[in-house]
Amino acid sequence: MLTKVKWVKLGKQIYRRLMKRVLERDGWRYQKCGSPENLLIHHKVKRSQQGDDALGNLVSLCAQCHMEEHGQLYYSMIAAKACSKPKPRRK
Numbered sequence: 001m002l003t004k005v006k007w008v009k010l011g012k013q014i015y016r017r018l019m020k021r022v023l024e025r026d027g028w029r030y031q032k033c034g035s036p037e038n039l040l041i042h043h044k045v046k047r048s049q050q051g052d053d054a055l056g057n058l059v060s061l062c063a064q065c066h067m068e069e070h071g072q073l074y075y076s077m078i079a080a081k082a083c084s085k086p087k088p089r090r091k
Contacts, residue, residue, distance in 0.1 A: 010053060015053075018053060018055075018058070019041050022055065022058045022059070022060055023039060023060050026059065026060040029060070030060055030061050030062045030065060031060075032061075032065060035062035037062065038062050038063035038064075039060045039062060039063075040060070040061055040062070040063055041058050041059070041061075042058070042060070042066050042069055043057055043058060044058070045057055
């Protein structure tokens with residue numbers, strides 16, 4: 001079982017710089033679908049599971065893919081249009 005560790009919150013400026021470094025590293029695109037729009041930063045290992053804010057734990061995702069990573073079935077039409085990943089067909 002994981003023991004709870006006190007989480008350190010980064011300041012706005014530091015977090016913005018960190019986000020910019022992740023986006024620059026990923027070429028300002030989500031590497032899986034190639035979308036350059038609506039990019040968000042995602043923690044590979046969630047903070048709630050003791051994931052940190054290290055560059056190796058952060059990745060850029062488009063809005064739709066980010067919501068899918070978090071198990072959210074519904075997403076905005078803007079996010080869906082921006083993502084160039086093939087959409088699942090409805091049955």
